[in-house]
Amino acid sequence: MDTKNGSGSGSEVARPVLEGPDIARVLTRIAHEIVERAKGADDVVLLGIPTRGVFLGQRLAAKLAEITGREIPVGSLDITMYRDDLRMHPPRALARTEIPADGIDGRLVVLVDDVLFSGRTIRAALDALNDIGRPRAVQLAVLVDRGHRELPIRADYVGKNLPTSLRETVKVQLAEEDGRDTVLLGEKQAAPVGEQ
Amino acid sequence: MMRHLISAADLSRDDAVLILDTAEEMARVADRPIKKLPALRGRTVVNLFFEDSTRTRISFEAAEKRLSADVINFAAKGSSVSKGESLKDTAQTLEAMGVDAVVIRHGASGAPYNLATSGWIDAAVINAGDGTHQHPTQALLDAFTMRRRLIGPDAGLGQDLGGKRITVVGDVLHSRVARSNVDLLHTLGAEVTLVAPPTLVPVGVESWPCEVSYSLDQVLAKSDAVMMLRVQRERMNAAFFPTEREYARRYGLDSDRMAKMPEHAIVMHPGPMVRGMEITAEVADSERCTAIEQVANGVHTRMAVLYLLLGGNEPAGSPAARTEESK
Numbered sequence: 001m002d003t004k005n006g007s008g009s010g011s012e013v014a015r016p017v018l019e020g021p022d023i024a025r026v027l028t029r030i031a032h033e034i035v036e037r038a039k040g041a042d043d044v045v046l047l048g049i050p051t052r053g054v055f056l057g058q059r060l061a062a063k064l065a066e067i068t069g070r071e072i073p074v075g076s077l078d079i080t081m082y083r084d085d086l087r088m089h090p091p092r093a094l095a096r097t098e099i100p101a102d103g104i105d106g107r108l109v110v111l112v113d114d115v116l117f118s119g120r121t122i123r124a125a126l127d128a129l130n131d132i133g134r135p136r137a138v139q140l141a142v143l144v145d146r147g148h149r150e151l152p153i154r155a156d157y158v159g160k161n162l163p164t165s166l167r168e169t170v171k172v173q174l175a176e177e178d179g180r181d182t183v184l185l186g187e188k189q190a191a192p193v194g195e196q
Numbered sequence: 197m198m199r200h201l202i203s204a205a206d207l208s209r210d211d212a213v214l215i216l217d218t219a220e221e222m223a224r225v226a227d228r229p230i231k232k233l234p235a236l237r238g239r240t241v242v243n244l245f246f247e248d249s250t251r252t253r254i255s256f257e258a259a260e261k262r263l264s265a266d267v268i269n270f271a272a273k274g275s276s277v278s279k280g281e282s283l284k285d286t287a288q289t290l291e292a293m294g295v296d297a298v299v300i301r302h303g304a305s306g307a308p309y310n311l312a313t314s315g316w317i318d319a320a321v322i323n324a325g326d327g328t329h330q331h332p333t334q335a336l337l338d339a340f341t342m343r344r345r346l347i348g349p350d351a352g353l354g355q356d357l358g359g360k361r362i363t364v365v366g367d368v369l370h371s372r373v374a375r376s377n378v379d380l381l382h383t384l385g386a387e388v389t390l391v392a393p394p395t396l397v398p399v400g401v402e403s404w405p406c407e408v409s410y411s412l413d414q415v416l417a418k419s420d421a422v423m424m425l426r427v428q429r430e431r432m433n434a435a436f437f438p439t440e441r442e443y444a445r446r447y448g449l450d451s452d453r454m455a456k457m458p459e460h461a462i463v464m465h466p467g468p469m470v471r472g473m474e475i476t477a478e479v480a481d482s483e484r485c486t487a488i489e490q491v492a493n494g495v496h497t498r499m500a501v502l503y504l505l506l507g508g509n510e511p512a513g514s515p516a517a518r519t520e521e522s523k
Contacts, residue, residue: 078221081235081507091235091507093214094221099228131230 014171014186018160023143023181026159027056030141031063033157038108041067043136045104046074048112049125050095055176056143057112073100077111077132082124099132109135110157114172116142119153144183146170199511200312200321201501204332205379209356212384214512216340217353218500219493225262226496233499235507236265239296244286245324246272246302251467251491252324252334256299259498265506268295283307287316295319297506305329305372320505328370328431334466335376337497339384341490342421345462358385363415365391365447366425366474369398369436373466374425378406389415393447395436412447416456423464424449424474440473450476454484462486 018026035041041064048057054076061074078095080086111125122140129138141157146164162185164170171184198206207215225231241260245253253269260267270290272278277286283302290298297320300308305327312321325331343352346360362381368374368390381388388406390397401408409415416422427443437443449463457463463475463485471477479485504512 081233081503086235086507087509089508090510091504091512093512094218094503096221097224127234131232132228 014169014184016182017162017185018144018183020175020181023159023183026143027059028063030157030159031060031067034060034064034110034139034141035067037139037156041070041072041108043107044072045100045107045109045135046072046112047077047099047104047109047125047129048074049121050076050078051177052172052174053111053113054096055174056114056141060110060112060141073102073107075100077125077128079121079124079128082127084120084124097128097132104129104133104135106134106136108137108139110139110141112141114143114174115170116140116145116153116155116158117148117170119149119151122153123151143172144170199505200308200323201332201505202309202312202321202323203330203379204335204376204383205330207332207380207383209383209385212336212339212380213354213356215336215497215500215504216343218504219336219340219496220344220349220353222262222499222503223349223493223496225499226492232262232264234264235503236260236263238266239506240266240268240294241297241299241502241506242268242270242290242295242319243324244270244290244298244300246277246300246307247325249301249325251494252301252331255491255494256322256324256333256498258495259502260299262495263499263502265296265502268293283311284314284316287311287314291317291319297322297502299324301325303327320511322501322505325372327372329372329375330379331372331376332380333494333498333501334373335380336501337490337494338373338377338423338464338466339380340497341464341486341493342386342462344493345486345489346420346460356384356386357381360386360420361389361418362386362421362423363389363391363412363419364423364425365412365449367396367427367436368392368401368425369396370428370431371425377423378404382406389419391415391447393437393443412449412453413456416453417458419457419461421462421464422449422457423466424469426466426468426470427473444473448472448474448476449479451478451482454479454482457484464490466490 038044046057046061048054057074061072064072075098076096078097080092080094139156142155143159144162145155145158146162167188169186169188173182175181299322301324307326308321308323364374378388382405390408391412465487469480
């Protein structure tokens with residue numbers, strides 16, 4: 001659950017590629033794109049993928065409410081038990097799945113995540129959605145697309161396309177969780193525990 | 197967390213809180229139209245029940261099925277065990293069939309421990325009650341129920357039961373539920389008081405991390421939860437108290453006694469209840485009695501235990517458990 005290691009003092013090689021104001025602008029743009037593509041966002045439901053996707057989803061919902069003047073249902077979708085690498089690690093602590101009261105049947109679900117990488121998280125999210133209801137359509141919004149897809153998945157709304165090498169790490173920090181808004185690009189540390 | 201769940205005493209505070217937090221998320225699945233999760237797909241779990249049980253077996257079975265495990269039920273009655281097969285041979289048979297976990301209930305204290313440590317099988321062993329020893333998942337579901345009722349479903353996340361005063365009343369001598377609860381509640385920071393007739397207090401209780409009282413009326417007013425134990429007639433082969441009526445008068449919970457409890461306090465019972473003995477029908481049917489809730493919570497808690505023991509390549513909480521998430 002925790003994505004804290006590698007950040008803070010140990011990140012002398014990490015450099016910011018997006019700062020707080022950039023993130024705010026990017027989210028405003030994505031909100032406008034959602035309204036444009038969904039022709040008014042009447043039936044949009046935002047589902048953030050824990051941990052940071054949830055905060056991005058809430059921020060997007062606030063922006064959409066500003067633009068459309070309506071409350072946009074927002075929730076969270078935990079994908080832990082749907083991961084394809086569940087059997088390769090010890091079990092992770094579960095995060096909260098919070099589906100808005102009116103459900104997702106017949107709605108346009110926009111999944112929100114911080115980084116799009118292999119695409120496996122999104123595949124798991126699609127499986128998880130399947131157990132919850134049948135949306136009219138599912139779209140994907142991400143703050144950063146760093147490439148290296150391992151599955152035929154693409155994002156509908158991308159904050160920033162960030163070409164990376166596999167030796168690099170992309171780390172999103174958000175005020176709600178980390179105390180500040182920034183996207184850091186760094187070199188992978190020697191210990192190959194996980195990648196992002 | 198360890199590979200097996202044999203005793204509530206083996207759980208650290210962090211293990212127990214992780215199980216309760218996971219159970220809280222599992223509880224939310226019960227509200228969905230499809231109450232199923234894929235976490236144990238392709239895993240085989242055997243429910244090995246050498247002793248009669250309805251709710252524990254059904255509860256485990258529901259939990260296993262909701263996590264998509266393949267479930268094999270094995271009741272000793274009408275099986276090879278009634279033909280004289282030993283636990284070792286039964287275990288090796290199961291091992292040969294390739295089971296991933298064994299949920300075992302046995303009349304002999306220590307049978308699950310034996311199964312887990314003997315080398316007869318590789319599977320994870322979950323104790324579903326052994327003799328008068330332990331019933332750890334019952335203690336976990338009780339703690340889960342207390343945390344939900346006394347602190348709150350969301351407010352309780354990450355919290356233990358620090359400072360809560362829990363009174364356990366009745367047949368402590370024969371009760372594995374009481375033993376497991378004392379261990380777990382102590383680990384979670386609660387203060388436990390056992391109340392029982394002197395004849396139903398086990399030898400060596402002074403080494404347990406709890407208080408002992410012989411008077412129910414004295415402790416009711418300072419209890420956040422009162423847990424009534426069933427009087428286990430099937431294990432009573434001596435006269436532990438003169439008459440059932442006398443027991444009910446001194447240690448049974450009726451509405452007069454319930455009125456002495458603090459406003460927020462709850463009445464718990466692991467079931468099956470013997471109405472008129474340890475609890476009156478009035479109390480059993482009251483809002484404050486959580487017996488039915490405990491049954492529902494049993495499924496959530498057992499789902500959490502099964503997921504944390506079997507969901508990954510090794511149990512949760514082991515050194516590599518908290519690595520970065522791959523996207």
